[in-house]
Amino acid sequence: MGQKIIFLDVDGTLVDYENRLPHSALRALEKARKAGHLIYLATGRSKAELYGEISQVAYDGYIGGNGSYIEVADQVVKEETLSYEETKAIVDWLEARQLEFYLEANSGLYGSRNFEKRGQPTMQAYSKSKGKEITTVKEAFPELILGADLYRSDINKISFILDSYQDYLDACLAFPEMKLGTWGGVGEEALFGDVARGNINKGNAVSELLAHLGINAKDSLAFGDAKVDIPMLDVAGVGVAMGNGGPEIQAMADFITKDVNEDGIWHAFEYFDLL
Incomplete structure (x- = not known):
């Protein structure tokens, strides 16, 4: 061959x-x-x-x-990363809705202020659906960085915890030029939304x-x-x-x-x- x-x-x-x-x-x-x-x-x-x-x-x-x-x-x-202005707009929107999130970059994973606490039950639900048992966010994301400046220009993608499926639908309306998705479940059972460049x-x-x-x-x-x-x-x-x-x-x-x-x-x- x-x-x-x-x-x-x-x-x-x-x-x-x-x-x-x-x-x-x-x-x-x-x-x-x-x-x-x-x-x-x-x-x-x-x-x-x-x-x-x-x-x-x-x-x-x-x-x-x-x-x-x-x-x-x-x-x-x-x-091809999100620009500083794009990241800032998304971060500000998520914080205004009190949705916790993490920024994904080659330099590291950057968690929002309360992501570790709010993310624990979500990550437990996600791990359970995959047949495993994760007890803490740090176990799921051992390299997570907390307390860093979240206005950045090196972000590939942003994942955010869904309090409801409506959060994902509203994000689609707020950022129509971006590529929005969900993960951690099907349809309205999804646990996370994510946002990246549209192409x-x-x-x-x-x-x-x-x-x-x-x-x-x-x-x-x-x-x-x-x-x-x-x-x-x-x-x-x-x-x-x-x-x-x-x-x-x-x-x-x-x-x-x-x-x-x-x-x-x-x-x-x-x-x-x-x-």
Whole structure:
């Protein structure tokens, strides 16, 4: 098989929802790189969130912030952040509504004044829905920075706790030029909203990266487990959904592998002769 480029979502794909990296996945990535294939992470996480077992992974580059940041072999190819004025407007709006939030940047995660206290029951509910047990915000976000200046110009994305689904709908009205989403639940059960630049998604980032490298999309594979990964799977020559993935991504994928904790990455790499 000729050289392939592989794009891997992180949460629910490469690692489980307790941030555990299966040994089989680590072995699969090592063997695939040894075979000459390229490995790129493609995640909503900022670079500051690539901690724990993920730091063991050797990869050729990284897409972060759901597509706002692209790095190839330590060279920054793209970094499209919210401007200082945009961040200030969003922060002011969230604070006026007394909604707690955190700012996601490659330099770190910056929590709002009461995020640690208000976020505890929300993160407990989120972790419970994923079959795990998180007791504190610091356990979920060990690198969270509190008390910092929140008016910044290096922010990829802002996540905010929803007191109700109406908060998300109102945010859509307040920032129509931005890309708004929800996570941590479906529809009105969502726990968080998030906001980023309007043209940002993983699919666009994958296309930009492939063009930068001069690689045809047919020579790429993308792995994901959630709706946010669908644009990336659409662009790639082969789209792989995890067995633990949602119904939407499984319906459009070319191949459904096993769950993340059932050697899903290894199973798919073996199936596609990448090892």
